[in-house]
Amino acid sequence: MNLFRSEEHVRRWAKFDPESTHGIKPVREIAAAFNTPLITERLEPDYVRRLGERIPGLLAALDQLGGGSPFWQLPPTAEADS
């Protein structure tokens, strides 16, 4: 994952995958999606023990960020296992 000067720059990037169009997001929106316990509570003393409880929050935030696009979702089986 990288930061680009604009969407036009992403599309011009030599390694841009045209199937990743849904992967282009405003910086503020991505940053907001990271305001979830998996990211904000890394220094909590029970972080490792309760990792599994914190993962769904990030997945939900990314799903919302993607507006329901499969690009920002895990396949159902993988999500159930996480």
Place this chain on the structure above:
Amino acid sequence: MAEPDVLERLHQRILRTFLESGHAPTYLDLARAEGVSPEDARLALRDLMAAIPGCWQHPGTDHIVAYAPFNNLPTWHRITVGGEQKWTALCGFDALQVTHLFRGQKIQVDSNCLDCGESVQVRMRDGEVLDIDPPEAVAHSNLPLARWFDDFAVT
């Protein structure tokens, strides 16, 4: 598998070492700090690295390369806090997460656009974006979420 308390302590030590020094500890550093044998620390570190998303060791070694959101090798996602630019983020998305480890402090992400090589700068505090230069800068994942962990370094 190492005891949960041991994993928690190693996790804290790794992150706090990054915060203080800008780089990862070795397993020998962890062994000394925890008062355990080098081999016990090495094995526990392996368990921990396997448990946390976005963490890995250099292939064939026990050296930490990435411990999200930090990277122990230089990347083009540099972090400045309090006038010191001594941290490197794993990727552009992780660069936007570092703010949560420096509570109450203003941080600056200095990255580069892979298309033109020019600067992309983001200033943040406590998760909030204060300023983006240029304002139209975007974040991009070249792989869908389902494939992020196939090869994290190329997403």
